[in-house]
Amino acid sequence: MARPKPWEVDDELWAVIEPLLPRVERRVRHPGRKRHPDRLVFQGILFVLHTGIAWEHLPQELGFGSGMTCWRRLAEWTEAGVWPRLHEVLLARLRGANALDFSRAAVDGSHIRALKGGAKTGRSPVDRGRTGSKHHLITDGTGIPLAATLTGGNRNDVTQLIPLLQAVPPVRGKRGRPRRRPDVVLGDRGYDHDKYRRLVRNLGVKPLIARRGTEHGSGLGTQRWVVERAFAHLHWFRRLRIRWEIRDDIHEGFLTLACALICWRRLKSLR
Template structure:
C-alpha cells in the first residue's frame, strides 16, 4: 500500500524537499519510522478523510506519530515546495498551458479555527473558503484559504500573490497567464486595472450585461478541478483549528492532482 500511495517518482521529489531527520547527540531512543511510510499515512488520511487515530496499523507509524510529522512538515512548508516541484516537472515537459487560466472558490463549513467567518450562502454559519487558480487544462497552480465571508475579488489577489514561478520548456520561468477567466464575482474596475498592470488580460462576465454561462467553455476546467479537490475527503469539512494545516491538506490534494498528469 505504501508503494501505491507514494510511487517512486513522487518519493524522489519528496526527498528533495523534506528536511533531514534529527540526529540524537547520544544516540539511543526508539527507531524512527521512514519518511515514505509516514508520507503514505498522511496521503491516506487526506484522501479517505479518516481521523489520525483511525489510521490502519499496516502503515507502521501510529496516528499520533503521523500527525506530529504532518505538523512538522506543514511548518516547514514542505507541501507547497512539493507542489512547486511537480509543477516544475510538468512545465519542463511543456505540459502546462499558460494561455488561459481560470479562478474560482469553494466554501467549506467550519465551526472553529483560524480564518473562519459567516458564510453568506449557508445561513451565516461559520466556514472557510478555498481559492484557486488553474491553468488551461485544469491543473491547480495556486491555492489559498480565507474566511467564508471574504469576497472573491480579494481571494484572487491572495492566490495571485502566492502564484509560484514555474519552469518552462523553453525560456525563463513563468508565473503570469496571458488571460484569466472569471465569473461575475470578479467584475470590479480595480481588479481589472490590477490585472492589466501585470499584463494579464481579464476575461469575465460583466454584471448586468453578459451571462456568466458564456464563459463556461473556458471555465469548466476550474469547476472540474473543484470536483477533483473534493476527492480529498479531508477537505469536505474543516476539522483543523490551524488554518496552516487545512491549507496543507489542500496543497497535498493539488500535488496529487498534478502528479497524476505527470504520470500520464
C-alpha cells in the same frame, strides 16, 4: 494484478518527495525511540487526506505509525514548506512536458464547513451563517491547479483575485525565464469590479470577467469550466470536503499537497 491504493507511494513519486523533506539527525547521546520511516508516515498522511478519517482512527495494521506521529510529521513538513516546493517541482515537470497552458487561467472559490472553527473561518452566507472557510483556486487553461488560498467563509471571491495571481510560483521546466503570469485570467460575475480589473492589468495580465446584470451566454463558461472540474478533483480528497483542522496552516498544507497530487496524476497520464 491488484490496483494500488491511492495512498500507496511508488518509488518514482518517493524519489521526487524524499529530497524535499528536512533531514533529522538522530542524537548520539540519548537517541530515544527510532524515528518511524518517513515514507510510511507520508502514506499515513495520504490515507487521512484521501479517506477523511480522524487521526486517532488511523489503522495501525497498515504500518503508518500512530495518528499523532503522522500529524506531527505533517505539521513539521508543513512548517518546512515541503508542499509548496513539491507543487512547484511538479509544475515544472508539466511545463517541460508542454502540458501547461499559460495562455489563460481561471479562478473561482468554493465554500466548505469548518466544524471546529479556528483561524480563517467566518459565517458563511451560503450555508445559513454557519462557520465555514473558503478554498480559492487558480488553474491553467487545462485545469491544472497553479495556486490555492484559504480564507474565512465570509470573504468575497474578488478579494482573492490578486493574491491568487501573486501566489503562482515561478514555473521552470524550460530554458529561459520561469513563467509566472498567465496571459489572460477568466472569472465569473463574483469578480466583477473595475478596481480589481486595473490591479490585474498592472500585473501584466488581461482580465476577462463577466459583468453583473448582463445575460448569460457570454461564452466564458466554455473556457472557465476547467476550474470547476479542478474543484471536483480537489474535493475528491475527503479531508478537504469539511475542514476539521483548527490550525489553518495544517488545512492549507493538505490543500497544497492535494494540488501537487493532481499534478502528479496528470504527469502519469501523459505516459
